[in-house]
Amino acid sequence: MNDRIPDIAAVDLFCGVGGLTHGLVRSGINVRAGVDLDPHCRYPFEANNSAPFLERDVNDLKADELKSYLSQGDYSLLAGCAPCQPFSTYSQSGRSKKRGLDWQLVLKFGSLVAELQPDLVTMENVAQLAQHSVFKDFLKCLDGYSVHYSVVECAKIGVPQSRKRLVLIASKLDNAGLSLDSQTAPPRTVRQEISKLPAIAAGEQHARDPLHTAPSLSEMNMRRIRASKPGGTWRDWEPELIAACHRKATGATYPSVYGRMEWDAPAPTITTQCFGFGNGRFGHPTQDRAISLREAAMLQTFPRNYKFLPKGEPVRFNRLGRLIGNAVPVRLGEAIGTVIMDHVRSVESGKPTEPSDRLF
Structure with a gap:
């Protein structure tokens, strides 16, 4: 496989304290900015990651505000984990209004993808999201992309937790090598x-x-x-x-x-x-x-x-x-980033994607 490190510029929506960002950076992806409305996330995000924190409500975000960050590499990646509270199995009673607002964030993520047309997209969320109509609406925003998504048992990729998460990776570059199946690791305790x-x-x-x-x-x-x-x-x-x-x-x-x-x-x-x-x-x-x-x-x-x-x-x-x-486990973010890096390398080399052993 091509040994060149692809220059992928990423923006992390709903970045929180930087779990997904930190994992993507460890895989070699250049995260150029993180976006979150919680001001308490600014210090941990910026103190541990070489990227600015944009204190913004994603619902109010305009696509033009992200273009300068996504254009700083040879490839662009829009990443994120919209708040998952509406799909939680806890405290469902009396929450229909809040649930509707949180569903709107998933669709806002999709609308930003549709408008910005980044080369690559990844979304991490609760496993239950895949069963809801809002996820089907999100997939409609990925017209023109090759898409792979599955529910990942995090313990199988080296996260020391019993934690299942939905992971989606989409690419306009090619349709091969978008699964996390290659990123297995012995369970950690x-x-x-x-x-x-x-x-x-x-x-x-x-x-x-x-x-x-x-x-x-x-x-x-x-x-x-x-x-x-x-x-x-x-x-x-x-x-x-x-x-x-x-x-x-x-x-x-x-x-x-x-x-x-x-x-x-x-x-x-x-x-x-x-x-x-x-x-x-x-x-x-x-x-x-x-x-x-x-x-x-x-x-x-x-x-x-x-x-x-x-x-x-x-x-x-x-x-x-x-x-x-609420953070994305760093090791899950790194596994996602490694798959994306291997995918881009395979596109550049014109050869089928080969699993990387660099991470584990």
Whole structure:
């Protein structure tokens, strides 16, 4: 295969703190800008990636605002992950208006593709999106592109989580080599990802890493986590420890809360509430606390030194949990970028796409 590094200029819509961007950059793609309406994403995006952060609502974005960034390479890539809340299985009641607004962002992404006509497009989102009519409408915006999409089990590409995501890659250059099937890797475990971090207690913040902090636990929750075993559930506890809601028939079917992770297995899906012991199986495997924000970020495959806060800024669990939980895992972004780079190399060389072994 051609060894030349293709010059691909990308814009990352809905970039958040830069998970997808960081992965694309690691694969060799030149991300020229990230766009997001959340001002709290600016520092982590710009501190870790050599690209400007555009604080904009994508709904209000004009295609002309992106042309200068996409024209800075030999090829152009429009990438992004529109907010997935309307397709979440949680808190669906009373949300029809919000769901409609979020669906509109998926279609806005499609309209920008249709107007800008970049050489390449990639979209990452929740697996459920593929079953909704809005996804079919998005595909209509890709007229003239070769399109491949599938639901990817992230653990199979080296992300230490049980996390399924819809990944779409589209190209105007060729129709071959657009699948992530080649990007397999041995499963990574919680132990491999976070076991070397210093031990901390519930409510403690590590002196040299403010993000390595875990919220305090009530006396009852401390008793509960001490009674919990890795991979277990609240059903293992003595009756007096079980929450009243779980004693009811309606709560008995929800075992995946108040649990510890297992060292030698992938973590559960990291969510926006991953810092709370009672919010899922987010207890540390051996220490009596929930996982820290740094551990959550590392399970999302952010590098150990990824900066999320300016020096001296206080840690706010809800804000940082949201930013980390909503991020695209960096390793997934890198796998997507590697497929795109290999695809462009094959187009340039005139030879069929060959899987790259550079990433894994």
